[in-house]
Amino acid sequence: MSKIGFIGLGLMGNPMAANLVKAGHEVAGFDLNAANLQKAGGAGVGIAKSAADAVTGADVVVTMLPAGKDTLAVWGGGVMTAAKPGTLFIDSSTIDVGSARGAHEIAAKAKMLSLDAPVSGGVGGAEAGTLTFMCGGAAPAFDKAKPVLEAMGKRIVHCGDAGAGQAAKICNNMILGISMIGVCEAFALAEKLGLSHQALYDVASTSSGQCWSLTSYCPVPGPVPAAPSNREYKPGFSSALMLKDLKLAQEASSAAGAVTPMGAMAAQLYALSNAWGQAGVDFSGIIHTIRGMQEKK
């Protein structure tokens, strides 16, 4: 069992830290938000007075923060001097590839091991301990992280060197955003053509149109009972987070000189949808925007 420092105890970090405690690890947590910190305390997480306090004596440190600037602020703050040399730092936030590589450099200078390990699976997966971790970093860091990550997830994938975890995350979510819009367009067209939702689902789900956006997160109520469309599009995975990830994909695409026109279009459509008040609904709720656009034609 390890001593773990956990910084960032929000919607995701709180249940993740709780699962580390359940697995028998000794966890010291810190968050700027006092209510989130108290909630973690209720799940058996030790309450630290600062980020530096949380990492003192730790074998492993996990950060779960909103954005790249937050990871760089925490990793570049007092934690590298407060932790013992050789401590493993894992960042599970979803951040841009450049900041992820910058965080690895901060850790390397301080003679620490480091891993970028963003997740998929959302709050439900964090609570159930079934997250997928996409990991970037050297093999010794991955090997040390694996048993810790297994307390919070069911699939732990080593994607490559520094930044490869974040690269895998944004590439996957770019597929997801684009495919969801494609599925929504097909349902909106079917409605205009008098084809029932169920008939389209029955054909496409067993034909070449089959994809996760259709068969797990079907954007119309009915065919997939567990999909957010059956509970008024309550997330799930919010449109705000989908836009965040699509923007990260576009930043990475520009920096790398890749050609991603569908990703760019998906980012613009989610930006439009969010501007029309959809930011807090599940990302499958983009069907409302697609239908609205068709109505205006």
Ligand code: NAD
């Ligand atoms: P959240 O806003 O609920 O939690 C972030 C926490 O970090 C907050 O409690 C905040 O107070 C804390 N924080 C910010 N700066 C800090 C600092 N300097 N020191 C200590 N604490 C600090 O966000 P979340 O939904 O838990 O998401 C966390 C990360 O996981 C994000 O990068 C997000 O994109 C990613 N993610 C979220 C989901 C999801 O469904 N919520 C799914 C996959 C990935």
